[in-house]
Amino acid sequence: MKILDGRVALVTGGAKGIGVAYCEALLAAGATVVAADIVDPAPCVERLRAAVPGAKVLGLRFDVSVEAEVAKAVAAACESVGGIDILVNNAALFATLPPADVTDIDVDLWDRVMAVNVRGSFLMVKHVVPVMTRRGGGKIINITSGVAYKGLPGMVHYTASKGALMSMTRALSRELGPARICVNSLAPGAVMSDTILENTAHIQRYHQNATQQRAIKRDMVPEDLLGALVFLASPASDFVTGQTLAVDGGSVNT
Numbered sequence: 217m218k219i220l221d222g223r224v225a226l227v228t229g230g231a232k233g234i235g236v237a238y239c240e241a242l243l244a245a246g247a248t249v250v251a252a253d254i255v256d257p258a259p260c261v262e263r264l265r266a267a268v269p270g271a272k273v274l275g276l277r278f279d280v281s282v283e284a285e286v287a288k289a290v291a292a293a294c295e296s297v298g299g300i301d302i303l304v305n306n307a308a309l310f311a312t313l314p315p316a317d318v319t320d321i322d323v324d325l326w327d328r329v330m331a332v333n334v335r336g337s338f339l340m341v342k343h344v345v346p347v348m349t350r351r352g353g354g355k356i357i358n359i360t361s362g363v364a365y366k367g368l369p370g371m372v373h374y375t376a377s378k379g380a381l382m383s384m385t386r387a388l389s390r391e392l393g394p395a396r397i398c399v400n401s402l403a404p405g406a407v408m409s410d411t412i413l414e415n416t417a418h419i420q421r422y423h424q425n426a427t428q429q430r431a432i433k434r435d436m437v438p439e440d441l442l443g444a445l446v447f448l449a450s451p452a453s454d455f456v457t458g459q460t461l462a463v464d465g466g467s468v469n470t
C-alpha cells in the first residue's frame with residue numbers, strides 16, 4: 217500500500233515545469249492526479265501515464281484567475297474522479313516575467329501577476345474547500361518561494377505575490393483547521409526547471425550565483441522538492457498546519 221492510495225490530488229500549473237514533477241511524485245505515491253493548467257495538459261497526461269504505469273490521471277485546461285472557470289473545473293474533477301483531497305496551488309507567473317525595476321513595471325502586468333499567483337490560489341481554495349469538507353478533511357499546499365523571505369530585486373511583483381500567499385497560508389490554517397484541512401506552504405529556492413532553462417535572462421540574473429548562497433552547494437532541481445511535497449500531502453503531516461517549509465539547500469535560514 218502506498219501512502220497516498222485512495223487520495224485525489226489536483227495540481228494547478230501541473231502541465232509544465234515543476235508542476236509535472238509534482239504530478240509524477242503524487243502519482244508514484246498512489247494518488248489519482250488532476251493536472252490542471254492554462255495550457256493544453258494532454259501531452260503532460262500522456263507523459264505521466266507512461267512514467268507511472270497504471271496511473272489514474274486527468275487533465276483539465278482552465279485559467280485559475282477566472283472564478284467561473286475554476287468552479288467549472290472543480291465540478292468536472294469531482295464528477296470524473298470523485299472528489300479532491302489534496303490541492304497543490306502551483307500555478308504562477310515567474311519564468312516568463314522579464315526582470316524589471318519597480319519604476320518600469322506596468323500596472324497591468326502587476327495586476328496579472330497578482331491575479332494568477334494570489335487570486336488564483338484563493339479561488340482554488342474557495343471552490344475546493346467545500347469538497348474537502350464533505351470528504352472529512354484534506355491538504356492544501358501553497359507553492360510560495362524563498363524570495364518572500366529574502367526579497368528579489370527586479371521581481372517586486374512576484375516577490376509580493378509569494379509573500380501574500382505565505383500570509384494566506386497562516387490565515388487559512390486557522391480558519392480551516394476545524395474542518396480537518398491542513399494548509400501549508402512549500403517554498404522552493406531557485407530551481408533549474410525546464411521553463412527556467414529556456415529563459416537566459418533569469419539564469420544570468422538570478423540563478424548563476426544561487427549555488428554559492430546555499431549550504432549545499434549545487435544546482436537545485438525539481439526532484440529536490442518532491443519528498444517535502446509528498447510529506448505535506450500525506451497523513452504523515454496530519455498535525456502540521458500553517459507552516460512554510462523552505463526547501464532550498466540552506467539558502468534561507470529562518
